[in-house]
Amino acid sequence: MKFNIKDRFIKELPADPILENSRRQVLKACFSYVEPKKTAKPELLHVSDEMLTNLGLSEADSHSEHFLNVFTGNTVLENTKPYAMCYGGHQFGNWAGQLGDGRAINLFEIEHDNKSWVLQLKGAGETPYSRSGDGLAVLRSSVREYLCSEAMYHLGVPTTRALSIAITGDNVLRDMLYDGNSAYEKGAVVSRISPSFLRFGSYEIFSSRQDVESLKTLVDYTIKHHFSRLGAPSKETYIQFFAEVSQRTLEMIIHWQRVGFVHGVMNTDNMSILGLTIDYGPYGWLEDFSYGWTPNTTDIQHKRYRYGNQPNMGLWNLYQLANALYPLIEDAEPLETVLNQYKTDFDVESLKMMRSKLGLENEDELDKLLIQDLEDNLQLSETDMTIFFRNLSRFNKENPSEGLKIVADAFYVPTEISDKIRQEWNEWFQRYAKRLQNETLSDADRRIQMNTINPKYVLRNYMSQLAIDDADKGDYRLIDELYQLLKQPYTEQPKYEKWFAKRPDWAKHKAGCSMLSCSS
Template sequence: MVKWKLHVTIEKNKHEHMKLNIKDKFNNELPADPILENRRRQVSKACFSFVSPKSTSNPELLHVSPEMLNNLALNEADSKSETFLKTFTGNRILPNTKPYAMCYGGHQFGNWAGQLGDGRAINLFEVEHHSKRWTLQLKGAGETPYSRTADGLAVLRSSIREYLCSEAMYHLGVPTTRALSLALTGDQVLRDVMYNGNAAYEKGAVVTRVSPSFLRFGSYQIFAAKQDDTTLKTLVDYTIKEHFPDLGPARTPDTYLEFFKMVSQRTLDMIIHWQRVGFVHGVMNTDNMSILGLTIDYGPYGWLEDFDFGWTPNTTDSQHKRYRYGNQPNIGLWNLMQLANALYPLIKDIPALEGVLEAYKTNFDIASLQMMRSKLGMQTEIAEDKVLIQDLEENLHLTETDMTIFFRNLSDFKKDTPSNGLKVVNDAFYKAAEVSGVIIQKWETWFERYSVRLKQESISDEERKEKMNAVNPKYVLRNYMAQLAIDAANDSNYKLIDELFQLLKQPYSEQPEHQKWFAKRPDWARHKVGCSMLSCSS
């Protein structure tokens, strides 16, 4: 197979050039679908299919991430060029690049769905800069062989949510894919927002997503399901070489087992971060699980407003709540079990694979406890902490309590004045009048115990506050905030997109000029579409 490394220099005018160190590997080193027609089909013994993005009628760039520009060795001037606009809206293919859609399968809501693949995502090329390689992918750039009955397009509504959330999660310290740009296509796209028969036309949009890799659990499952061990091994070997190089050059069952261990640990770390900030993915299907342990595919996600282990943002999941907040750790384990099944042909050691899964359970309990200690400002480890935390979580369910505000304001608690505890967190209660009688007694008892526990720490209240505020964000992308930006954008006002983008770059900072965003979900957003529950169309 041909391999290349080239610098693509795109002339913007006589004096300016945009340089990208394009270094494609995925579509040069892995088996390609030999059929070049862009029609829906079952693909065999191939990791991807070549496909070109769909040209749009009137592309308009709405926002670009300066951080991602820098990661690609680009600058603001580059982002204002016609070439940038056309490339990252699918209207121009750069010389010597070969866009493609990836083939993968997956379990959806616990059921094997067979071949899925990039139905509305097209990978443009890979860029290397400062020894890091990034895959750039357009979401919403048209149909592919994997689009099934869909059109491969995206609307502004979902694109704003994906663009803002990708970058917000990065600044929260959560492992995630990134986003480079958000653009309008100038075309109208037909969508049924809540899948209730009320389809309507919306503004079309494209997001440029960026990640070291978009490989997901389902990328390996598809070959195991087809008993194509040859392609499975080829893909796993490639993955280890490019993304897990510390495992070395050997390709033995032990190497593959270590690979699975690393994927398991990264998955665990990612979900711990989700739980820490109150993020609910909403669609933890195996085709939405990154092999690198990155948050991927931002669809009907949400942040906990009310602290509720049973909450899911996904309308499709509203009955069984498979992907509810409190079940995300278990779903991570279930998905890893499916990956273990897919990798079994290369490892062929059931006890060893089961050992990795058992370690996930044990390690998750340990990591979760440590994470909650950090949220409460407790640095040392004391056996009674687990009960203190469990009782806190029970109290948080007594009445509707905003998770973000509660933990952020808790840092103002003084260990010598436990009687002020409820006053410190009062703003977190949606209905303060409900905090009475037995509920007050339970909270007062808990704050007394919390006070005693904090006195066992060697740090001052001020030092504890600083540490707590470094793990408990003040600002997160609440659904109603994203919806306000969407509503404004639908009226051709894009200022709020940038305001939220800038706000969420410093989620742990006070930012007093943005204090209005440190507030409970307003009543008008409680049941509004896009603010409470969302569909996969969102």
């Protein structure tokens, strides 16, 4: 197992001079050196074959004891120095000060096929940023992170990736629902992969401390290695950098809305500077189409991070990044221009995305109203988003009266479909059929097109929970089945048809299947 090590982050950025692994405020530094905690009896549960290839590794490598030890923290590769990153963040709208990698340790950076990757362990032990935590992770959260990051990639959503998941042989104490009922759970480690784990909070921490020198060093580093086409650092380059981060953030969130993904905890320390989905905690997929749904128990009262508010939260977070970058630009106007552009672009891109979900290629001035009325109808009764849009591809514009029958499987409680609701739907299908007459695609071609936009399979929380329950008993086959299924979320896959189904009744209120805490 050989890597082309390129540790640029620790070579080019300021390090914490204190080597002791103690909780503390870390000043004028982007990271602290820290080694992973050795595990008692590690065992690999699954390895992503795709990420092996991306990193220049073979399947044989993944079966070696060396691989197991490196990616569970028991061995530090020669000539590498693991580290935890320093950053701050706004959590639920409030400045939280220093946060940092509390349970993530970056092992090293590599280059392969002209691509750069940072290899990181999540759940590998405490760091100077762990605060009161132990820096460890448990099996349930690790299964969810491992499966989801790979599932999101295949859905076409910008995301960090995962290489492997392992149990550690250690027991970890967790209060899953923050209700005072702590219990020991199996410890686990996920190896996460990304071109960079820098987040908005990485820049906020320096700006909040008026450490403009370190801020400039980090921004210049980021542009040099991740936005190099923008050119040498200058005021204009910084503005362009912010504009591109804004654009990437918007693109990511539009994809979230398209597939019905709810992040659950869009704090600024969970926002990637590269516009990648990062930090899979209390996430979930929209089952009942509801703009007000959040999967996060911590957010249940105010629903700050609900599905319908994710675009606004992206903008709010970009405002905080703009404030952090202001000391390098000292001019608010160009930053405000970028933020205003986000609002304009969201309206345009959101409409374009919804048109694509409906199989509409041409533009029509009445499309906004058609889409608004559709979204209103979807909220008249509990309606499964994934099943509705997937089945809608079978709609025949010559036979609109069959529309309700085509999407009937998406309704959780068919008896809720009253005569009034049925009338609303039938009127909408008539308008949809009329609108499709203006399109050149045949029904068959439109179906093919829509099925590349609307997934058939997503990682519903109950599916993860079933895999977690089996894994807790030592059976890892369902992890692999879901991993294989979610590699092709837009393909029919008849042998996996059982996963194209509404959330079962037993999962509606079960912990882990609906609401999750930040420890999930």
